[in-house]
Amino acid sequence: SAVISQKPSRDICQRGTSLTIQCQVDSQVTMMFWYRQQPGQSLTLIATANQGSEATYESGFVIDKFPISRPNLTFSTLTVSNMSPEDSSIYLCSVDRGLREFFGPGTRLTVL
């Protein structure tokens, strides 16, 4: 299994500002994943973060808007830049263990 924590758990931000979300895992992992879950909807993969290399972004997501850091094998950050109300979502990180994926509790972001 994997125990994953995220900070902050929630935040309310002003339009045009940026927020960095932290994800900490209790063990070393090669890949970490970042998802967005818009209100009442399913999860959409934003990017895959591999330690020591640039993150790989899914279609519709770009590095300038969602820069990701992966400084070591237990930690990653996702920044939501130049926020607008449309960025209001839950942001989740996850790691995989074989065929099983473990998720953090999520960060609930509201942009005014």
Place this chain on the structure above:
Amino acid sequence: TQLLEQSPQFLSIQEGENLTVYCNSSSVFSSLQWYRQEPGEGPVLLVTVVTGGEVKKLKRLTFQFGDARKDSSLHITAAQPGDTGLYLCAALRNSGGYQKVTFGTGTKLQVIP
């Protein structure tokens, strides 16, 4: 892009009733998973089905993988308020040497005491 459509999108039932949630796609999958997500938490894996026609039971939950491995269903018997949550099917796909998860559209279940 694989599209996993779930139905129904919303379901509100009385405690003790039975229900079935469906997950459909035009693509064939090597395996399919079901997750449950409760408010304020991340999704938690319930089951993985791998073989076409496979049926797995988890207490009052029965999961089935279609013979053609394009669809799956989740049946809950005698639903309880603790079953309330967002149910997500998900497919694994190989990408760049590792597995990525694509989630279905989700089914929000409310069980009323």
